[in-house]
Amino acid sequence: MFKSSAEGRCGFRGSFAAAPADQDCSGPYDGGHLAQTYSALCCLLVLGDDLSRVDKPGIVAGLRACQLPDGSFCAHSGGSENDMRFVFCAAAISYIIDDFSGINIDSVTDFIRRSVNYDGGIGQGPGLESHGGSTFCAVSTLSLLNRLWDKSVLSTAQIERLRRWCLRKQGVGFHGRANKPDDSCYTFWVGASLSLLGADAFIDHDKLREFVLSTQDATIGGFSKYADSHPDALHTYFSLAGLSLLHEPGLAPVFAALNTTARTAARVGQIRLGHQPP
Amino acid sequence: MTEGDEQHDAVVGSKLLKDDERWNDVTPIYHSDAENAVVPIAASEEFKDAFAYFRAIVQKDERSERALQLTTHCAELNSANYTVWQYRRNILQSLGSDLHQELKYCAAIIEDNPKNYQVWHHRRVLVEWTKDPSKEIDFTDGILRDDSKNYHAWQHRQWVVEHFKLWGEAELDYSARLLEEDQRNNSAWNYRYFIISNTTGFKGDILEREINATLALIAKAPHNESSWNYLSGILLDAGQSASQQVVEFCESLYSDKKRRSPYLLSFMVDTLSEKIDKGNDAKDNVERAVKLLDELQQIDPMRRKYWLYQKRSIENAVQSKIGA
Numbered sequence: 181m182f183k184s185s186a187e188g189r190c191g192f193r194g195s196f197a198a199a200p201a202d203q204d205c206s207g208p209y210d211g212g213h214l215a216q217t218y219s220a221l222c223c224l225l226v227l228g229d230d231l232s233r234v235d236k237p238g239i240v241a242g243l244r245a246c247q248l249p250d251g252s253f254c255a256h257s258g259g260s261e262n263d264m265r266f267v268f269c270a271a272a273i274s275y276i277i278d279d280f281s282g283i284n285i286d287s288v289t290d291f292i293r294r295s296v297n298y299d300g301g302i303g304q305g306p307g308l309e310s311h312g313g314s315t316f317c318a319v320s321t322l323s324l325l326n327r328l329w330d331k332s333v334l335s336t337a338q339i340e341r342l343r344r345w346c347l348r349k350q351g352v353g354f355h356g357r358a359n360k361p362d363d364s365c366y367t368f369w370v371g372a373s374l375s376l377l378g379a380d381a382f383i384d385h386d387k388l389r390e391f392v393l394s395t396q397d398a399t400i401g402g403f404s405k406y407a408d409s410h411p412d413a414l415h416t417y418f419s420l421a422g423l424s425l426l427h428e429p430g431l432a433p434v435f436a437a438l439n440t441t442a443r444t445a446a447r448v449g450q451i452r453l454g455h456q457p458p
Numbered sequence: 459m460t461e462g463d464e465q466h467d468a469v470v471g472s473k474l475l476k477d478d479e480r481w482n483d484v485t486p487i488y489h490s491d492a493e494n495a496v497v498p499i500a501a502s503e504e505f506k507d508a509f510a511y512f513r514a515i516v517q518k519d520e521r522s523e524r525a526l527q528l529t530t531h532c533a534e535l536n537s538a539n540y541t542v543w544q545y546r547r548n549i550l551q552s553l554g555s556d557l558h559q560e561l562k563y564c565a566a567i568i569e570d571n572p573k574n575y576q577v578w579h580h581r582r583v584l585v586e587w588t589k590d591p592s593k594e595i596d597f598t599d600g601i602l603r604d605d606s607k608n609y610h611a612w613q614h615r616q617w618v619v620e621h622f623k624l625w626g627e628a629e630l631d632y633s634a635r636l637l638e639e640d641q642r643n644n645s646a647w648n649y650r651y652f653i654i655s656n657t658t659g660f661k662g663d664i665l666e667r668e669i670n671a672t673l674a675l676i677a678k679a680p681h682n683e684s685s686w687n688y689l690s691g692i693l694l695d696a697g698q699s700a701s702q703q704v705v706e707f708c709e710s711l712y713s714d715k716k717r718r719s720p721y722l723l724s725f726m727v728d729t730l731s732e733k734i735d736k737g738n739d740a741k742d743n744v745e746r747a748v749k750l751l752d753e754l755q756q757i758d759p760m761r762r763k764y765w766l767y768q769k770r771s772i773e774n775a776v777q778s779k780i781g782a
Contacts, residue, residue, distance in 0.1 A: 197509065198513070200517075207519065209519070209545060213540075261578070297691075298651050298655075298691025298694065299687035303648075304613065305613075307616055307656070308612070308613055308648075309609065309645050311609070344724075344764075360644070381763060382761065382764035384759075387760060
């Protein structure tokens with residue numbers, strides 16, 4: 181883990197591509213990345229770690245350095261694209277380390293509000309096309325910030341329009357934008373959004389399940405974006421997570437807002453209360 | 459180059475840097491034991507070689523021609539490595555490189571990797587530096603010709619238009635042309651909304667024009683979610699019941715059983731809900747809304763539970779009014 185907190189470059193790296201593994205703070209290109217920090221924290225939770233060795237103030241400074249004037253986040257202090265993906269990473273990271281001081285909440289919720297589109301869905305940013313991925317990122321962020329139901333960001337009418345936008349993304353499986361083909365990973369992106377919005381009961385569960393299972397590779401296993409394609413880790417994970425939300429037997433329950441299992445998400449609370457894992 | 463070199467290059471595609479005397483002064487940093495211990499990536503010899511030298515040179519933040527070439531090489535091996543692009547940008551600035559040449563190179567990389575975030579970001583930064591948007595519209599046109607819904611292309615185009623204030627008829631015509639080709643292209647509808655909402659807004663003549671155009675397309679394809687979304691979107695402020703033309707159009711479409719799409723019916727329910735909320739002729743409107751929602755459960759069985767929920771929503775609201 182990258183240690184120096186001075187320049188807002190803290191967090192976890194994805195690899196040591198920009199710095200050798202055996203050195204501390206090295207080089208101007210070495211620094212944390214929001215998506216990697218989120219992933220690393222989730223990995224630690226999955227492994228039962230208590231996060232006591234995590235430099236939380238460093239991470240908070242790293243988040244602060246990544247928030248832009250429009251409220252959104254970029255991925256690292258060296259500069260990158262900015263969109264709803266990193267908004268989610270920032271919220272999830274803050275939730276896991278139980279410290280939201282790295283986020284200007286009014287600013288980020290304003291960004292989300294402005295990203296709600298004319299069709300009721302949410303895009304990667306203001307004016308951008310409504311998309312299942314960005315919709316999940318926005319809804320889960322609001323959930324993690326406890327701003328989903330207080331009408332401070334989304335009115336009741338907007339929540340209803342959002343539910344309908346999501347439900348209309350079901351063809352057989354879910355797709356991510358109107359008139360695009362169904363893709364198994366949206367089983368999670370859209371499915372989880374509906375779950376957080378309290379509208380997952382309105383999904384046609386049987387049809388969705390039928391679609392997801394059709395993307396499974398009969399020879400080597402794993403799930404692909406559609407049937408008769410090539411399975412990959414991403415679609416396999418999101419198909420499983422999506423199936424779990426549909427109460428598929430034999431799968432661990434999922435905590436939609438964090439995109440982890442419920443057991444992993446519970447570790448956050450256990451850490452807060454000082455519980456030891458069994 | 460000797461014949462041996464050419465053969466060598468032909469076999470491996472490019473000379474390994476460890477065999478290149480121009481890199482003798484640099485000590486490459488290969489993966490440590492720790493890095494090889496867990497889920498190592500099965501990288502090629504060429505990849506390991508290039509990135510070992512990259513890792514070494516990036517520590518020193520060397521800004522040189524050879525470093526620039528190394529980033530070209532590394533970007534080819536992994537165009538998603540954001541550090542490569544970040545370093546490259548710094549080198550370009552230090553060397554005072556020809557950015558228009560770089561834009562050409564960037565265009566080629568994007569054409570090969572049109573869904574890669576890093577290369578689109580690279581292009582955006584270059585355009586921020588040159589302050590020259592002149593190629594961007596044509597460039598995104600090209601990408602969209604191959605994939606009319608490429609999110610990155612649309613995002614770049616929208617950024618260019620907004621940043622350089624390229625609002626105007628040309629962009630409106632562009633969306634119209636795309637919708638003529640395929641009225642189910644949701645990205646084109648979104649773009650149209652983006653242009654108008656940032657210029658004239660949806661009122662007066664403009665709103666009327668957009669309503670007319672949208673109704674014409676709906677008439678051709680009543681089962682298109684995109685056109686209906688646009689219609690309800692542009693009427694959000696004015697209200698769906700405000701336009702007599704729209705109300706009559708819906709009734710007309712409804713009278714043809716074959717053209718009763720779920721979008722039509724839910725649009726009509728929403729119009730009735732608007733009236734109910736305003737207190738207009740509540741009983742008739744409620745009855746009609748409930749009937750339509752029953753019909754929706756039939757014609758859109760996938761969402762039957764949702765339509766039932768909507769029906770109960772209306773019934774409950776009415777009940778509570780009666781009780782009040």
